[in-house]
Amino acid sequence: MSVIDEHLPDRSLSEGPAGEPAADPVAARRGQAVRTAVILAVAALAVYGGFILLMAERSQG
Amino acid sequence: MSTATTTHGHEDHGPTGIRRWLTTTNHKDIGTMYLVFSLLMFFVGGAMAMVIRAELFQPGLQLVDPGFFNQMTTMHALVMIFGAVMPAFVGLANWMVPLMVGAPDMALPRLNNWSFWILPFAFTLLLSTLFLPGGAPAGGWTMYPPLVLQTGNAFPFLIFSVHLMGISSIMGAINIIVTIMNMRAPGMTLLKMPLFVWTWLITAYLLILVMPVLAGAVTMLLTDKYFGTSFFLAAGGGDPVMFQHIFWFFGHPEVYIMILPAFGIISEIIPTFSRKPLFGYSSMVYATASIAFLSFIVWAHHMFTVGMPLAGQLFFMFATMLIAVPTGVKVFNWVATMWKGAMTFETPMLFALAFVFLFTIGGFSGLMLAIVPADVQYHDSYFVVAHFHYVLVPGAVFAIMAGVYYWLPKWTGYMYDEKMGKLHFWISAISVNLTFFPMHFVGLAGMPRRIPDYATQFADFNMIASVGAFVFGVSQLLFAWNIYKCARGGKKATAQVWEGAQGLEWTVPSPAPHHTFDTPPVVK
Numbered sequence: 001m002s003v004i005d006e007h008l009p010d011r012s013l014s015e016g017p018a019g020e021p022a023a024d025p026v027a028a029r030r031g032q033a034v035r036t037a038v039i040l041a042v043a044a045l046a047v048y049g050g051f052i053l054l055m056a057e058r059s060q061g
Numbered sequence: 062m063s064t065a066t067t068t069h070g071h072e073d074h075g076p077t078g079i080r081r082w083l084t085t086t087n088h089k090d091i092g093t094m095y096l097v098f099s100l101l102m103f104f105v106g107g108a109m110a111m112v113i114r115a116e117l118f119q120p121g122l123q124l125v126d127p128g129f130f131n132q133m134t135t136m137h138a139l140v141m142i143f144g145a146v147m148p149a150f151v152g153l154a155n156w157m158v159p160l161m162v163g164a165p166d167m168a169l170p171r172l173n174n175w176s177f178w179i180l181p182f183a184f185t186l187l188l189s190t191l192f193l194p195g196g197a198p199a200g201g202w203t204m205y206p207p208l209v210l211q212t213g214n215a216f217p218f219l220i221f222s223v224h225l226m227g228i229s230s231i232m233g234a235i236n237i238i239v240t241i242m243n244m245r246a247p248g249m250t251l252l253k254m255p256l257f258v259w260t261w262l263i264t265a266y267l268l269i270l271v272m273p274v275l276a277g278a279v280t281m282l283l284t285d286k287y288f289g290t291s292f293f294l295a296a297g298g299g300d301p302v303m304f305q306h307i308f309w310f311f312g313h314p315e316v317y318i319m320i321l322p323a324f325g326i327i328s329e330i331i332p333t334f335s336r337k338p339l340f341g342y343s344s345m346v347y348a349t350a351s352i353a354f355l356s357f358i359v360w361a362h363h364m365f366t367v368g369m370p371l372a373g374q375l376f377f378m379f380a381t382m383l384i385a386v387p388t389g390v391k392v393f394n395w396v397a398t399m400w401k402g403a404m405t406f407e408t409p410m411l412f413a414l415a416f417v418f419l420f421t422i423g424g425f426s427g428l429m430l431a432i433v434p435a436d437v438q439y440h441d442s443y444f445v446v447a448h449f450h451y452v453l454v455p456g457a458v459f460a461i462m463a464g465v466y467y468w469l470p471k472w473t474g475y476m477y478d479e480k481m482g483k484l485h486f487w488i489s490a491i492s493v494n495l496t497f498f499p500m501h502f503v504g505l506a507g508m509p510r511r512i513p514d515y516a517t518q519f520a521d522f523n524m525i526a527s528v529g530a531f532v533f534g535v536s537q538l539l540f541a542w543n544i545y546k547c548a549r550g551g552k553k554a555t556a557q558v559w560e561g562a563q564g565l566e567w568t569v570p571s572p573a574p575h576h577t578f579d580t581p582p583v584v585k
Binding site for chain 1: 234239242243270272276280281291300303307
């Protein structure tokens with residue numbers, strides 16, 4: 001069980017669009033955390049790869 | 062599946078002994094491991110500094126050959142930056158960020174474990190190069206080509222260990238951002254977060270943006286050496302100066318990675334011991350963000366002497382000077398917080414006050430170095446060594462020590478020995494100035510950095526600096542002993558510990574239980 005399962009702040013993701021309780025707020029919270037982590041990891045990889053490609057192009061002339 | 066209001070027992074049923082530490086996903090355990098690791102690296106890097114200062118005690122070559130001296134300067138920097146200062150801040154973040162935002166743990170606990178356990182492997186690789194034929198890397202921590210490409214067997218070890226440190230830092234940063242953005246207690250809006258959390262949030266973004274740039278640069282070094290590319294080799298159409306631009310595009314934000322969390326710690330401690338709220342909270346947040354932004358547009362001030370167009374020189378000079386504005390806001394706010402406060406001077410406050418005073422000296426010498434015509438004179442001299450050691454030792458390291466003394470009772474449940482803490486502070490504060498202040502003088506008089514020998518005119522100041530360094534080094538044993546003593550027992554600490562302390566971390570008992578905030582607190 002993830003720590004996110006045990007910790008659900010009473011914030012927007014606890015509620016559905018119309019203010020009623022969300023179908024699975026814990027999953028929503030966990031999903032948001034994982035999404036944030038994946039976006040940040042992809043950003044780091046993109047900087048790494050993009051930088052090397054840029055330099056490769058530049059060093060060819 | 063539990064809900065927000067579920068509480069459960071605090072007893073652990075996990076593995077014990079060494080397996081507990083290998084497999085732990087608890088933020089407090091991992092924070093402790095980071096802090097112990099960084100203390101160990103502090104002494105390893107410190108031992109290298111002692112070799113450097115012993116050799117420089119007198120002019121001439123006495124103790125080590127010049128090649129080994131160069132290995133010591135290179136390894137001292139790498140170990141202190143990546144092994145001591147950065148892991149210490151990550152350790153403090155691991156311990157304190159979840160407690161400060163009211164979260165039960167970091168958002169990604171397994172990633173957290175992995176982030177830590179990469180580090181011992183990275184530093185085993187790096188330190189093992191000391192025993193290789195040809196010795197450790199000796200081209201400076203900046204790894205400039207073509208010099209660094211002359212490194213022997215140690216080269217791939219260096220590159221791989223830098224990659225591992227980068228991976229560890231990026232994973233740690235991702236974890237901190239995800240925790241802060243997703244796990245704050247109800248009611249804790251962004252502008253209600255403690256300053257330490259804010260500074261770490263911004264630092265974590267800096268890490269994610271610049272560590273891949275360093276990784277890219279060292280990957281290109283590796284391919285230049287072993288795979289026939291010419292990214293930085295002039296003979297093959299590459300550009301060695303490009304490496305310097307790339308390195309400092311990482312390197313300057315890296316400086317702020319090592320100082321922004323320090324600002325956060327000082328911003329926690331000064332209000333506590335002044336018994337007043339922090340003056341200008343929101344301006345502190347905006348100043349931190351401004352410093353982070355400016356850190357990306359000043360990198361070339363490290364390489365004015367390499368040569369660049371006048372427009373470039375002017376841009377990087379003025380952009381660098383601009384950093385003094387948000388930094389000045391911070392210093393003003395710390396002083397204004399103390400103004401008419403009911404101040405007391407326990408050890409954390411003493412270190413925090415020394416930080417404000419001595420970091421400002423380092424900031425001023427930085428301003429001097431930003432002036433292009435002056436920098437042409439100062440570049441690669443001991444003045445630069447004095448400048449960045451003032452920023453990093455009585456700056457970053459003093460802030461870490463302040464933070465450790467401040468939060469130690471919360472971690473162990475016992476008060477540390479205040480008398481020994483104060484003794485440690487005074488010996489450290491005096492000896493750190495004895496070590497680094499004379500370096501301004503020898504630098505201005507023309508003594509170059511990274512050399513094992515020097516002209517006899519510099520002998521007196523170097524002897525003073527070496528004596529200061531030995532005293533500073535030995536006095537850190539008091540720090541280690543005080544921590545050990547405090548972990549073993551002493552006067553019981555209350556939950557709040559300090560009379561003026563505010564924040565969620567002071568609402569949990571001391572020592573903080575293994576699991577905290579199973580039920581999220583509500584922040585009004």
